[in-house]
Amino acid sequence: MDAARDPAKTTASGRDIVVVAASAGGIEALQAVLAPLPPDLPASLLVVLHIPPTGGRALPKILDRAGWLRSAAAVDGEPLRHGRVYVAPPDRHLLVRDGGVHVDHGPKQHGHRPAADPLFQSAASAYGPRVIGVVLSGMLDDGAAGCAAVERAGGVVAVQDPAESAYDGMPRAALAATEHAVPLRAADLAAFITEQSRTPVGAAPAPGGAGTRLEQRAAVMDPPGTWSGMTCPECGGPLNVRSGGLPPRYACRVGHIWSAASLLDGQADAVERALWVAVLRLEERVRMSERMAAAAEERGHRRSAEVFRASARESDEAVKTLRHLVEGVAPVSGEAEQPEG
Known part of the structure; x- marks a missing residue:
């Protein structure tokens, strides 16, 4: 060369x-x-x-x-x-x-x-x-x-x-x-x-x-700074915060690192994921309650059927509330650009 x-x-x-x-x-x-x-x-x-x-x-x-x-x-x-x-x-x-x-x-x-x-x-x-x-x-x-x-x-x-x-x-x-x-x-x-x-x-x-690599491995095992009282949006581990005259940086034991702005963005993503999981579970609860109501109705258990229908209505209202909340969890940034061509 x-x-x-x-x-x-x-x-x-x-x-x-x-x-x-x-x-x-x-x-x-x-x-x-x-x-x-x-x-x-x-x-x-x-x-x-x-x-x-x-x-x-x-x-x-x-x-x-x-x-x-x-x-x-x-x-x-x-x-x-x-x-x-x-x-x-x-x-x-x-x-x-x-x-x-x-x-x-x-x-x-x-x-x-x-x-x-x-x-x-x-x-x-x-x-x-x-x-x-x-x-x-x-x-x-x-x-x-x-x-x-x-x-x-x-x-x-x-x-x-x-x-x-x-x-x-x-x-x-x-x-x-x-x-x-x-x-x-x-x-x-x-x-x-x-x-x-x-x-x-x-x-x-x-x-x-x-x-530098040795320092990085040591920092992963024992991230510098003090506990922030928050968890990593990526892995759920505790986050330490370090400032030292510089803009604060947040790090977990895995090695994920965040600035204040990117952490806020990551938290928004984590909240949205959690809300969508809750929506999915509630929608499944609606379907199951409706099936239980239909089965109770077939057996002539009208009171039980109404209890299950009430449960379905309650869960359906919760779904609507959560979907509204998801729309309100706006991340700081948009999607990363993807190259084409």
Whole structure:
């Protein structure tokens, strides 16, 4: 492999690790960013787009057609190469360590897998000042903590201008979490990436991340912070909250991590699921009560039949009430965008 195109073997380098996060409204922004990038870009791009676990695998093809750089779904263990775009596959986190790409089925963060924060944090840990963090259109605040980690490690952060973004939640959250993030139009982010990739920076830590993985395993067994009095919407385990001068983060023993906004969103989803289960059980109770009433009527037990009919009416009214409640449980965000084509 040509060492000049292998970030793991590059000793003198510009910012050659570009991590990109997008969610709702992000596909068009990704295309706008990739289109002007030159084919000889001395950097590797790693992309996370929020998609459902069963989402299609069309995104790499869409991005491959967007510009000069080759885009493909990330494969666990493959080495990083300059001039390539690595796309997180559905239901897998995308990480960088040991000079290569890793895909991981670890716990969801902010209700997502893939999520932006794990990618950004792993890149900051492994490559320090050589990292460019980019946050595009999306709801809520995934990527904000990751951008803060990139900036603390000496990297730089740019976001799609919130005024241009289809959904400005993620760009605004990244701006709020950092001191020096630059807001730019999607089409102008390519020039920023190209310039930064060709500007020499200080030495980065040796690619690895083993210490980070040990810390992550310890944090899962004993999450830092204090008990929040709440449970994880994903697994039901107790949530610890940690602030320490930063926006609060909530973590359970499994390793699910939430911001305040994503936790509120996850709670809304959990409440809706619970209400639909209750609706199903009550509808079954209506049907069973009606069958019991009919059977009692056939046997001439009119009083028993009326008791069962009253039970059916009561359960039916409860169903109507719960359906009304479900309509009132509005999540903070909408559905994640699914790529087509």
